[in-house]
Structures are given as C-alpha cells and as structure tokens.
Amino acid sequence: MSAKPRTLYEKIWDAHVVERRDDGTCLIYIDRHLLHEVTSPQAFEALRIAGRKLRRPDLTLAVADHNLPTTPRVDASGKRLPITDPDSKIQLAELEKNVAEFGVPYIDAIAPEQGIVHVVGPEQGYSLPGATIVCGDSHTSAHGGMGALAFGIGTSEVEHVMATQTLQLTPSKTMEIRVDGKLGEGVTPKDVVLHIIGTIGAAGGTGYVIEYTGNVFREMSIEGRLTVSNMSIEGGARAGLIAPDEVTFAYLSDKPMAPKGEAWAKAIAWWKTLPTDPGAHYDKVVVIDAADIAPCLTWGTSPEDVVPIDGVVPDPMSFADPAKQIAAQKSLDYMGLTPGTRMEDIPVENIFIGSCTNSRIEDLRAAAVVVRGRKLAPNIRQALIVPGSGLVKRQAEAEGLDRVFLDAGFEWREPGCSMCLAMNPDKVPPGERCASTSNRNFVGRQGPRSRTHLVSPAMAAAAAVTGRLADVRKLERMA
Amino acid sequence: MKPINAVEGRAIPLGLKNCDTDVIIPAHFLKVITRDGLGKNAFEAIRAQPGNVFDDPEYAGANILIGGDNFGCGSSREHAAWALNDMGIDAVIAPSFSDIFSGNAFKNGILTVVLPQEAVDRLLEVAKTQPISVELEGQTVTTPFQDRFRFEIDPFRKYCLLNGLDEVGMTLARDSAIGAFEEKMAAERPWL
Numbered sequence: 195m196s197a198k199p200r201t202l203y204e205k206i207w208d209a210h211v212v213e214r215r216d217d218g219t220c221l222i223y224i225d226r227h228l229l230h231e232v233t234s235p236q237a238f239e240a241l242r243i244a245g246r247k248l249r250r251p252d253l254t255l256a257v258a259d260h261n262l263p264t265t266p267r268v269d270a271s272g273k274r275l276p277i278t279d280p281d282s283k284i285q286l287a288e289l290e291k292n293v294a295e296f297g298v299p300y301i302d303a304i305a306p307e308q309g310i311v312h313v314v315g316p317e318q319g320y321s322l323p324g325a326t327i328v329c330g331d332s333h334t335s336a337h338g339g340m341g342a343l344a345f346g347i348g349t350s351e352v353e354h355v356m357a358t359q360t361l362q363l364t365p366s367k368t369m370e371i372r373v374d375g376k377l378g379e380g381v382t383p384k385d386v387v388l389h390i391i392g393t394i395g396a397a398g399g400t401g402y403v404i405e406y407t408g409n410v411f412r413e414m415s416i417e418g419r420l421t422v423s424n425m426s427i428e429g430g431a432r433a434g435l436i437a438p439d440e441v442t443f444a445y446l447s448d449k450p451m452a453p454k455g456e457a458w459a460k461a462i463a464w465w466k467t468l469p470t471d472p473g474a475h476y477d478k479v480v481v482i483d484a485a486d487i488a489p490c491l492t493w494g495t496s497p498e499d500v501v502p503i504d505g506v507v508p509d510p511m512s513f514a515d516p517a518k519q520i521a522a523q524k525s526l527d528y529m530g531l532t533p534g535t536r537m538e539d540i541p542v543e544n545i546f547i548g549s550c551t552n553s554r555i556e557d558l559r560a561a562a563v564v565v566r567g568r569k570l571a572p573n574i575r576q577a578l579i580v581p582g583s584g585l586v587k588r589q590a591e592a593e594g595l596d597r598v599f600l601d602a603g604f605e606w607r608e609p610g611c612s613m614c615l616a617m618n619p620d621k622v623p624p625g626e627r628c629a630s631t632s633n634r635n636f637v638g639r640q641g642p643r644s645r646t647h648l649v650s651p652a653m654a655a656a657a658a659v660t661g662r663l664a665d666v667r668k669l670e671r672m673a
Numbered sequence: 674m675k676p677i678n679a680v681e682g683r684a685i686p687l688g689l690k691n692c693d694t695d696v697i698i699p700a701h702f703l704k705v706i707t708r709d710g711l712g713k714n715a716f717e718a719i720r721a722q723p724g725n726v727f728d729d730p731e732y733a734g735a736n737i738l739i740g741g742d743n744f745g746c747g748s749s750r751e752h753a754a755w756a757l758n759d760m761g762i763d764a765v766i767a768p769s770f771s772d773i774f775s776g777n778a779f780k781n782g783i784l785t786v787v788l789p790q791e792a793v794d795r796l797l798e799v800a801k802t803q804p805i806s807v808e809l810e811g812q813t814v815t816t817p818f819q820d821r822f823r824f825e826i827d828p829f830r831k832y833c834l835l836n837g838l839d840e841v842g843m844t845l846a847r848d849s850a851i852g853a854f855e856e857k858m859a860a861e862r863p864w865l
C-alpha cells in the first residue's frame with residue numbers, strides 16, 4: 195500500500211489493474227458488464243466471426259430497453275404480444291438468440307424486473323461500490339452514484355470486454371465538484387446537475403473522471419445520486435462518482451444480487467476504505483454554493499444551455515466565444531425561440547417523465563405531488579409517464595401514483611427508454627416542444643425536428659398542468 | 674483493421690461546435706445488427722438543409738472531415754464511427770473530441786486529429802478549395818499553401834493505427850495475467 199493519499203477513483207483504478215505498461219496504459223479488469231439490444235449485436239457477431247468465447251458470462255447481465263414499445267406487452271391472458279416495428283423486432287430477437295448462445299443471464303422483456311439498464315443495475319444490487327461497471331451506453335456513468343467506476347463504451351470495447359473481461363485504458367484526470375450549503379425550495383438533484391453542466395460546459399469534463407463531494411450529495415438519496423452521476427457524460431466526463439456511505443449500504447442491504455451474510459460483511463469493510471483520503475490531489479476543483487442553484491432547465495440543443503426557470507432565452511451575442519455565438523443562434527432557430535422571451539411564457543405540447551435520469555420511484559413521487567388533484571392543461575397533446583423498471587412501476591402502483599397520473603390525463607406506460615431517444619414509437623412530433631426529464635436536448639433526439647427542454651420531474655409535472663414551462667415554486671404556492 | 678498512415682484528399686468543412694452523435698447518426702437508424710450501410714443516413718438533419726456541405730459536389734469523395742469543439746459528444750454509439758467509415762472518412766480534425774467517440778473512431782481505424790481552434794479555422798478556410806494532407810508518422814497536417822500543423826497523439830494508439838493491430842487479439846495474448854488476477858480477486862473480493 196502506498197502512503198500517498200488517493201482519491202476514490204484512484205483506489206478503484208488501482209484495485210483493478212491487471213497489468214501496467216510503461217506508457218501508463220493499464221489493462222483494467224471489468225467486474226460488471228451490462229448489455230442491451232442496440233449496441234451488442236455487432237459485438238456478438240464479431241466474437242462469432244473470430245471464433246472467440248465470452249470469457250465471463252457470469253459477470254454479464256442483459257436486458258432490452260431501448261426500442262421495446264412501452265404499450266402493453268402481454269394480452270389479457272398473459273401471452274406475449276408481438277412487436278410491430280420489424281427492425282425493433284429483429285434487434286430484440288437477435289439479443290435473445292445471442293444471450294442463449296453465449297449463456298448470458300437475461301432479464302426478458304416481460305419479466306417484472308425488466309427496465310432501463312441503468313435503473314435495473316442498482317435496483318438489483320448488481321451495481322456495487324468499488325466495482326468497475328461498463329455498458330455499451332454512455333449513461334453508464336449513472337452507476338457512479340453507487341460509488342462504482344462506471345462508464346459507457348463503444349461496441350468494439352463491448353467485444354473486448356466480452357472476450358477478455360478487461361479494457362486497455364489510460365488513467366483519466368480527476369475533477370472534484372464540491373457543492374456545499376443548503377439547496378433552495380424546489381431544487382432537486384436534476385437541477386443540481388443541470389446547474390453543474392451549465393457551469394462547466396458540455397466539454398468541461400472531457401478527459402476527466404468527476405467526483406461529486408460536499409454535503410449536498412451526502413444528504414442525497416441513492417435515486418438522487420444516480421440522477422447526478424447519470425448526467426456526468428453531458429458535462430463530457432465519462433464517469434462521475436459519489437463515495438459510498440451508510441446511505442449506499444442501506445440501499446443495497448435488501449437488493450437481490452447484492453452480497454449476503456459473510457460476503458456482505460467483507461464487502462462493507464472494503465467499501466469503507468474507498469472514500470478519498472484527506473489531502474488527496476484532484477487535477478481540477480470546481481466549487482459551487484448550493485444557494486446559487488435555482489430550479490433550472492435548458493433553452494437550446496446542448497445540455498450546457500441552462501437557465502433558471504425565472505430567466506429568459508439568452509441573446510447569442512451575449513456569449514464570449516464566437517463558436518458558441520454561432521451554435522447558440524443555430525439552437526434558437528431550431529428551437530423556434532427569440533432572445534429575451536421569458537422561459538415561463540413558453541408553451542409546451544408534450545410531457546415526458548421517464549429515462550434513466552429520472553424514472554425512479556422518487557422521481558414519480560415528486561411529479562405526483564405536483565399533479566395530484568390537477569388536470570393536464572388543454573394544450574397538452576401527449577403526456578407520458580414511463581417508469582424506469584417493472585419494479586418501479588409496481589411500487590408506484592402500490593402507492594396509488596398511477597391513479598394520480600391517470601386521473602390527470604397522463605398515459606401510464608411499460609418501462610423502457612421510450613421518448614428519451616425515440617427509437618420506439620414514442621416520439622415528439624416535428625416542430626413540437628417537450629418538457630422532458632431525460633438527459634439530452636440534441637437536435638432530433640426525441641424525434642425528427644423535436645424541441646426538448648430538459649427539466650426535473652417536478653417541473654415536468656408543473657409544465658403538464660399549466661401547459662407551459664413553469665416555475666414549480668409558484669405552482670406549489672398557488673395550490 | 675487496415676494500417677493507416679497518410680490521409681490525403683478533400684475535407685468537408687463542417688465546423689459546428691458540440692456536433693453530437695445524434696447529429697452524426699440519429700437513433701432511428703440504430704436498429705441494425707451489422708456495421709454496414711449507415712453512411713447514407715449520416716448527418717440526416719444537416720442534409721435536410723439546402724446547400725449543406727455533405728451534398729455539395731465540391732466535396733464529393735472527401736475522405737477528411739473537419740469538425741468543431743467537442744466533436745462526437747453524447748451517446749456511446751459506435752454507429753457514429755461506422756457511419757463515417759461508410760462515408761469514406763479516414764480522418765476527422767477538430768479542436769477537441771469526446772472521449773468515447775475518439776476511442777470508437779480509433780478502434781475503427783479513423784484518425785482523430787486534435788488541433789488548436791485557430792489551426793482548425795485555417796483548415797476550414799483552405800478546405801473550401803484545396804485538399805488537405807494528414808500524416809500520422811510525422812504527426813502533421815499540411816496544406817498546399819505551406820501551412821504545417823503538428824498534432825499530438827497517444828503513442829499506443831499511433832502504434833496500433835500504423836500497424837493495423839487488433840486490440841482484442843493483443844489482450845487475449847495476456848490470458849495468463851488475466852487468469853492470475855481473477856484468482857486473486859476470488860480470494861480478496863469474493864462477492865464480485
């Protein structure tokens with residue numbers, strides 16, 4: 195053991211080095227590999243062509259989420275309904291064929307545990323502190339909320355992990371983002387992370403692994419931490435970690451795939467050694483005062499385009515960087531917005547509450563608090579609630595939240611990625627606007643020519659009942 | 674993977690800060706189970722605009738793409754790299770790349786060249802009328818106007834690209850080290 199103080203990231207890294215090359219590149223062992231239907235078929239195919247085996251199917255877990263329809267999946271008699279989109283159907287069939295051939299544990303499309311891969315991992319106790327977790331999906335950063343080193347990989351890397359259970363990696367730089375103080379009224383974990391991305395920029399974390407520190411994260415639930423870590427990639431960082439603590443251990447204690455008995459005691463003892471040592475060095479430190487964070491949302495087509503809800507659409511010329519001025523003008527043209535317009539005056543026609551960022555039970559509760567006793571505004575054409583997993587859906591139903599949403603006029607759907615990326619039939623129609631709890635407001639992300647405003651679940655609910663982007667703080671006072 | 678060293682030819686002057694992978698290849702084209710044929714759907718939203726650089730006959734057959742800051746941000750979809758491969762792009766030049774995209778590009782034999790914004794601006798200008806030349810061995814980008822820009826690249830990546838090495842094959846050769854690590858882990862962290 196070296197005496198040099200180390201960060202959480204460095205400790206996890208060091209614990210997974212199989213070999214270190216002279217140039218600093220390391221062969222890093224991967225503890226957990228999640229697969230879904232979109233980024234795995236070409237990797238399985240490559241294994242087959244090269245005659246290679248999947249080294250550790252026991253460390254791998256597959257679940258379909260990206261293009262499963264969110265309409266009912268079984269008929270009244272419990273029989274599985276066919277998928278109508280032919281390409282989606284092929285992709286799902288391909289996944290089922292591959293997991294059977296390579297012996298990968300699989301949560302099938304009608305299992306109660308099915309859901310978005312980044313909701314399922316923590317919820318099953320598959321994602322553990324101190325583990326290296328990868329998936330062919332950039333929002334794998336979410337699992338960092340459990341104190342894991344988790345990051346998205348491309349399909350060639352998926353193949354590399356399948357064949358070798360390792361990746362060849364160079365260490366990232368480290369960035370501490372510290373948020374201390376007391377969060378204001380109506381400020382949720384989503385607002386915290388949007389504020390952070392607005393501060394560091396969409397490329398601010400490129401080349402870094404972030405560690406979120408400070409009392410704001412210490413006091414956050416696991417659900418909230420997963421929301422924050424999830425969006426690390428929108429700030430350019432491949433991974434974003436939050437040190438494991440008693441909140442993490444309590445969350446994991448009853449999860450089916452978490453260690454049990456003697457293994458649990460041993461695991462906790464190791465997990466407790468992981469938090470960053472006092473005096474450890476970060477390559478960059480960003481300090482944010484919790485009091486400066488307002489409920490906020492995006493106005494443009496990059497997640498860095500963040501304003502407080504009581505703010506206005508910015509003037510592109512107000513940005514110092516000429517490249518950003520051009521990008522901002524393009525964003526405004528695409529979004530159909532004029533500088534100076536109050537965000538609260540912008541009407542929306544679509545509401546999406548879901549995605550791996552905000553589809554957990556706490557998110558649904560936060561939305562339900564706002565919706566209860568109210569109705570969708572008349573100009574809302576489509577309002578979807580898509581729970582992150584079958585277990586979240588059941589829990590919400592047990593709490594009666596489904597009734598709250600259905601009574602207000604929302605649709606209550608089956609779990610999946612849905613309108614977050616519009617690979618399945620759930621889309622925002624061209625030219626229409628959506629208040630969305632997802633993580634990307636890119637051009638065409640929610641469907642061709644869709645216009646996305648990223649918001650928290652409470653703010654999406656507020657938009658649903660007012661028919662425009664709305665300040666949840668004012669709404670609560672009105673109630 | 675085919676070895677790569679010199680890439681010479683016309684370059685598409687895209688520019689565009691934060692060009693994300695949804696722009697490169699939108700999600701509704703990801704329902705494929707092979708790597709081929711994505712090029713024709715690449716940059717769909719940009720191509721819908723009249724007079725866009727991708728359909729400009731001036732750049733027909735270009736094998737270099739010049740992007741803006743944070744090129745390839747967003748999703749981890751390797752389909753973005755496959756789409757560029759399919760379009761015949763062998764090198765992308767930009768002020769910065771997202772980490773995941775540059776890894777994916779590298780694994781598909783696409784050279785990502787990072788140059789300062791001023792150099793990229795100059796190349797965007799030159800590309801309108803002239804070819805550009807990227808040379809990996811000497812780590813330089815040159816133009817017919819005697820511009821000469823040096824770029825940095827990870828030595829391991831450079832070595833793999835120059836020799837067309839397959840990373841999976843290289844790692845499989847380390848099988849005994851991986852096996853030894855697994856034994857150690859089974860003793861120290863049995864819950865994993």
Ligand code: SF4
Nearest residue numbers: 333549550611614615
């Ligand atoms: S919910 Fe959206 S961001 Fe999350 S994994 Fe699915 S498509 Fe990706």
